[in-house]
Amino acid sequence: MAIEVKEKDGMLEIVGHLSFQNISLIKGHLDSLFMVQKKLMVSLENVSSIDPSAARFLERFYKEAASKNKVLLLFGLQNLKICETMRNTGTHYILNSDRV
Numbered sequence: 001m002a003i004e005v006k007e008k009d010g011m012l013e014i015v016g017h018l019s020f021q022n023i024s025l026i027k028g029h030l031d032s033l034f035m036v037q038k039k040l041m042v043s044l045e046n047v048s049s050i051d052p053s054a055a056r057f058l059e060r061f062y063k064e065a066a067s068k069n070k071v072l073l074l075f076g077l078q079n080l081k082i083c084e085t086m087r088n089t090g091t092h093y094i095l096n097s098d099r100v
Contacts, residue, residue, distance in 0.1 A: 023054045058094060
């Protein structure tokens with residue numbers, strides 16, 4: 001499945017498989033939005049799977065946003081399809097506990 005980024009009510013929703021091959025698409029999209037916004041809300045609830053490199057990328061991007069006084073809220077803690085990879089890579093702490 002191709003990766004999709006949808007916007008609904010001010011929140012971005014990522015749909016599909018997040019991997020090393022397509023994470024640059026997500027980065028470009030988030031970078032362009034951060035140029036005009038200080039806070040981004042991103043739902044990972046409909047991500048079908050995530051590979052370790054994409055999980056680590058999200059962590060780096062999360063830290064980079066914070067270092068620039070920007071807020072990146074990632075929702076997906078209840079998505080069992082990504083939880084194991086996020087825990088195994090030590091990146092699950094970046095997921096917001098609020099459910100979208």
